[in-house]
Amino acid sequence: MTESLTDTRPIRLKGRSFLALTLSPELPVAGWLARLDDLAARSAGFFLGRPVVLDLDGVDISKAEFNELIAELGRRNVWIMGVEGARPSLLGPGMPPAMKGGRPGPDFEAPSEPQTAGSEGKASGKPSAPAPAEPAPVAVAEMHAARAVPSIIVREPVRSGQSVVFPEGDVTIIGSVASGAEVIAGGSIHIYGTLRGRALAGTVGNTAARIFCRKLEAELLAIDGLYKTAEDMDKRLRGQAVQFWLEGDAIMAEALN
Numbered sequence: 600m601t602e603s604l605t606d607t608r609p610i611r612l613k614g615r616s617f618l619a620l621t622l623s624p625e626l627p628v629a630g631w632l633a634r635l636d637d638l639a640a641r642s643a644g645f646f647l648g649r650p651v652v653l654d655l656d657g658v659d660i661s662k663a664e665f666n667e668l669i670a671e672l673g674r675r676n677v678w679i680m681g682v683e684g685a686r687p688s689l690l691g692p693g694m695p696p697a698m699k700g701g702r703p704g705p706d707f708e709a710p711s712e713p714q715t716a717g718s719e720g721k722a723s724g725k726p727s728a729p730a731p732a733e734p735a736p737v738a739v740a741e742m743h744a745a746r747a748v749p750s751i752i753v754r755e756p757v758r759s760g761q762s763v764v765f766p767e768g769d770v771t772i773i774g775s776v777a778s779g780a781e782v783i784a785g786g787s788i789h790i791y792g793t794l795r796g797r798a799l800a801g802t803v804g805n806t807a808a809r810i811f812c813r814k815l816e817a818e819l820l821a822i823d824g825l826y827k828t829a830e831d832m833d834k835r836l837r838g839q840a841v842q843f844w845l846e847g848d849a850i851m852a853e854a855l856n
Contacts, residue, residue, distance in 0.1 A: 656684025
């Protein structure tokens, strides 16, 4: 016996964009993994709880090697949410899905259809996947497509475990960035206090981005994907007002007067 459900309201499906790290493996994979281990060792928790996209564009890798790469990353607690630039033959059941673009998606609604009891094949408004683990506190600055917002100002310190994420432009922090905190910007980063945590500028391919801070005590800095950990930075700059910028594939630094 079937019975039409009286509630025929459509399921509301919402498009949403998230900022994810992109990892681009290089051959030989073993050497690349060793460098990844070095980064993780020098910046503890860098990959913890982060969505990561694997970019295989131009990487000639077999399916067996790809499966082993995913397993090796999983053993390092680097969880891949999707793959770009992969041959279709590499992907399949149980593997991360193919992704491309990463642009904001519009909201849309599924078509409204009457549902009948016992029709398991039709869409249900109840999610079947388990709820993801609760992430660390994140302060995310969002921009609606209708308005261009080139920069934001955060008028309070960024505490340990927090993130300020603004891929659309520059970020200015009126205060300090604590150890274990991070600022991620598509443009430049200005910190009018002590930078003890991590600052990642130019995350959308902006090689002209810069990082400025009043007092340098940083755990990690990155511009357009190139990074320096605390051990890589000139010790003479510690405690100084400093700016960082890119020249080719090198991060340059100088003290500010």
